[in-house]
Amino acid sequence: MNDILNKLENLPNNIKIVAAVSGGPDSMALLNLLNQIKNKKNIQVICAHVNHKLRKESKEEAKMVQNYCQKNNLIFEYIEINNYQGNTEEFARKKRYEFFENLIKKYSASYLLTAHHGDDLTETIIMRLIRGASFKGYAGFKELNDMNNYKIYRPLINKTKDEILNYVQENKIPYVIDKTNNSSAYTRNRIRKYILPKLKQENKNVHLKFLEFSESINEIETYLETQIKTLLPIIYKNNKINIKHFLNQENIIQKKLIHHILQENYKNNINKINDKHVSKILSTVKNKLPNKKINLPDNKIFIKSYNNAWIEEKSQTKAYDYTLNKKITLPNQDVIEIIETTNDTSNYVTKINSKEIKMPLHVRTRKKGDTLILKGLNKHKKLKDIFINEKIPLNERNLWPVLTDNEEKIIWLPGLKKTKFDRENTKNYDIIIRYKKKGSL
Secondary structure (H helix, E strand, C coil), rough: HHHHHHHHCCCCCCCCEECCCCCCCCHHHHHHHHHHHHHHHHHEEEEEECCCCCCCCCCHHHHHHHHHHHHHCEEEEEECCCCCCHHHHHHHHHHHHHHHHHHHHHHCCCCCCCCCCCCHHHHHHHHHHCCCCCCCHCCCCCCEEEEECEEEECCCCCCHHHHHHHHHHHHCCCEEEEEEHHCCCCHHHHHHHHHHHHHHHHHCCCHHHHHHHHHHHHHHHHHHHHHHHHHHHHHEECCEEEEHHHHHHCHHHHHHHHHHHHHHHHHHHHHHHHHHHHHHHHHHHHCCEEEEEEECCCCEEEECCCEEEEEEEEECCCCCEEEEEEECCCCCCCEEEECCHHHHHCCCCCEECCCCCCCCEEEEEECCCCCCCCCCCCCCCHHHHHHHHCCCCHHHHHCCCEEEECCCCEEECCCEECCCCCCCCCCCCCCCEEEEEEHHC
């Protein structure tokens, strides 16, 4: 482990480090190595231990780690996880990293060190190749991650589990073994027990080959990132993809752009996205239909509408039907109101004769099969066709206001079309109605 000690001695002097320590051989080896260099480097080591309370031994394991810290003058920080919600593994990971980040802030630490090693990286890559991931995801984890206000460092990334076990046993470092690691119920454990040993038979240093593979992907990703930074201002404006510009790019750039947009929308939950989602998004963008949408995890949807595409939360706004007496403010803050007079002759105003319709007037959302008779025509036109012809985005159609009388006859499609009921030219009207978009208020 001299090479790892040399790595750690290259850390800056006079800093504070949070070390994630489970009590297993990997993290106890890391803690021991940090203990060896702390005085020489004047480094303060904060040992962070999480009791997941999923095994009866966990309390004793926490005590073992605490005793080691007390004996070696290391700060010991501890939490227990209770009341698990949803996916146990995902929930526990979230709570762990919340704990670590709180300690980073508490101690103004510069680094978070974890004991992930070469076998862990190999298992992660294999698991993601089996399940599917983004191109970047296939790299697994990096030795060093810059988290803006601190760095995550994994100095054992080039070591195997056996090397670490030999180290702790030879140096009589206390550690515990999590028996659940032997269970074949988990994908990672099956890879560890059955696949990894076979790979090591072919090459005992196969973990270093996987490390090279990971580093190669990260190099490509770094290059692609520089290309994306140049293209983003052109292709992705106001959180919308310009499809024309997007389709002019090479396929690998298109995928990278999608990954960037997904990362922006999902942030720490990006692990919920895999290559199937990316393929569906690309297929949607390239589809010849002008309007299309697909569901994504976490109640999000990807929408394509004519020359734009974007990700948004699924709308919680429901269909509405209001009686128009004087003024209505719609859920999107647009306004429809009865006014006294106006010189506006656009589609944002209609003038009607109350004797020709059945009062009261209603403002509602569209319904299946809606038709209207446009001004100057004597035949019915489907509302759906008007929306298509006017290129109204799919997500706006379901909330677009429709003015009807009490017998469901469509009197006006605000902002888009007047109907046969408009009496502006004849001046035979007694009601003037105006539609004002939110931005024009």
